[in-house]
Amino acid sequence: MALHLRNWLADHLEISPRRKAEIYHSLLDSVSLGDISYWLQVLFSAGIATLGLVLNSPAVIIGAMLISPLMGGILANGLAFAVGDLVLGTRAIVNLAVSCLAAIVFAILIIAPIPFKELTPEIAARTQPNALDLFIALFSGALGSIATAKEPKGVVTSIPGVAIAVALMPPLCVVGYGIGIRLSSDVVGISGFQIARGGGLLFLTNLAAITLMSMLVFLALNIGMPEVKSQAIEWHAEDPESRWVQNLLTRLPVTNQLQKIGSLPSRLVVILLPILALLIPLNQAFLRLQTELAQKQEDNALRRLATTIWQRNFANTATGEPRSYISQLSTAAIEDKLTVQLTVFTSEPYTLDDRQQFRETLARQLNRPVNSLDIQLIEILTASNELLARLADDSVAPEPITPDTPPISVSQAQVTLLQTVDKALGTMVLPTPALPLRHEVSTSAINPLTLKIIYLSDRDIGKDAQTLLREDLRNRLQSPMTQVILERVPTFPTPLNFELDLSAISPASQQTLKQVGTILQQQPNLSVDIVARAETLENPVMNENRIKAVQTVLTKTWGINPQRIQSRSGPILKRGERPTVLLKINLKQ
Incomplete structure (x- = not known):
């Protein structure tokens, strides 16, 4: 048969x-x-x-x-x-x-x-x-x-x-x-x-x-x-x-x-044995991938829930008029504490009671104690009418140039330009939690003036806030053709994951350290904090080994001064959790 x-x-x-x-x-x-x-x-x-x-x-x-x-x-x-x-x-x-x-x-x-x-x-x-x-x-x-x-x-x-x-x-x-x-x-x-x-x-x-x-x-x-x-x-x-x-x-x-022993069943056993042996590390890698995907799905579900609660209960006024909308929403879970950070554009500030009500509603939907949930609300008050009024103000006219006025030199023009830019940026305030680091000014035949503002933040400034900032800067410089570029330096790079009882840096973590090293090279006014967290069954010395491995990459590969690197051991992870090293980029004290 x-x-x-x-x-x-x-x-x-x-x-x-x-x-x-x-x-x-x-x-x-x-x-x-x-x-x-x-x-x-x-x-x-x-x-x-x-x-x-x-x-x-x-x-x-x-x-x-x-x-x-x-x-x-x-x-x-x-x-x-x-x-x-x-x-x-x-x-x-x-x-x-x-x-x-x-x-x-x-x-x-x-x-x-x-x-x-x-x-x-x-x-x-x-x-x-x-x-x-x-x-x-x-x-x-x-x-x-x-x-x-x-x-x-x-x-x-x-x-x-x-x-x-x-x-x-x-x-x-x-x-x-x-x-x-x-x-x-x-x-x-x-x-x-x-x-x-x-x-x-x-x-x-x-x-x-x-x-x-x-x-x-x-x-x-x-x-x-x-x-x-x-x-x-x-x-x-x-x-x-x-x-x-x-x-x-x-x-x-x-x-x-x-x-x-060369019968067909024996030959099948011979070829199946290595596959079964390979399944052990392959399945472990698959379970890690499954855990990461589950965490992402959980995070996405939390984002959708928080957005839905905000839109239903807080996005409009009592009369039904639009009051605010969410520009950015992020979550972070550290041990038993869940932090939800919202950046909203609003025409009217929210009270402490509003914040507490949102916190209680979200905690109830998540079946969590209220004290285990931390809400960080960043409000950006819309000021479009005020900005348009400033843009329409033509009362200040430039001084006329008489024929007897001598032409200024290139160096004088450069000094005047830099002073004008410094003055325009001197009173500018970025939306929380963004912190300005430095700025770069360049000119070319295609773009008469390009202004790059580099800032430190754990998230990008929202698109609407970027539009307001660009228009405000162009108005201050009295140069509507100025190209304004906003470049973010991340506060919290991707965590570095390690295998149990190993301090070798994985290829994915190497990419993260490459980004951090490049940032620290380009921004000498920044420092980095290293926090190592070991699994509960690991030898505590693994934290020191992993910190040393990360420090070696930053100092020897990227030439970062050791004084710009701070390190410590963090809380012990639960059994089964993957050992990590957390990085945080700060302004030097």
């Missing part, structure tokens, strides 16, 4: 016995170690993938994926498991091992002379695989096996998609990048071992999943029918590499044991 079903499936996929023999022979040829064109493909695709990763270019990386030289060896390995061909399996494993080693070494050689070794998003994306990547590889392996088995007709168009979905070469090059970083003495703060481990885990996941699915597909198609297996014996006898492997296997005592 099973054999009849397998033959029925092969017939409906138009895979004849002749085609089965062609598949077997082509996969046998694909694992030859003497094929120069294959090794050129391995090296060139590794070079393309490595440079694409370093340059953060998805298009270049996709080009390396489309070459996909490793796919033949993996499918040959799956065929060997399906038909029980020990010689083919040995050749496929050796071919894959040498190919992987060549790709990794070539990636290391490319990374070594490159002066910039930044951790790009394309590299970071391949260092944290999860269980979803395993399922992607399973589906891709099944489709790739079917596409290989069928005659080259319509299904051949799916092969590029399979190559892109599986992406075998980029994870290998990430391993080479991580090892190259590990061997480089001039790179500080990037955990090369962690990068290499993540890329290696992703590659092994793809390798094991494709091998399993190709084995199952080739079994279902009955590729190893007796006629094909008899031809395979002849091919092995004619192939020098196969003969050498056969002679080697006959001299090994373990070969007899392998033949005894």
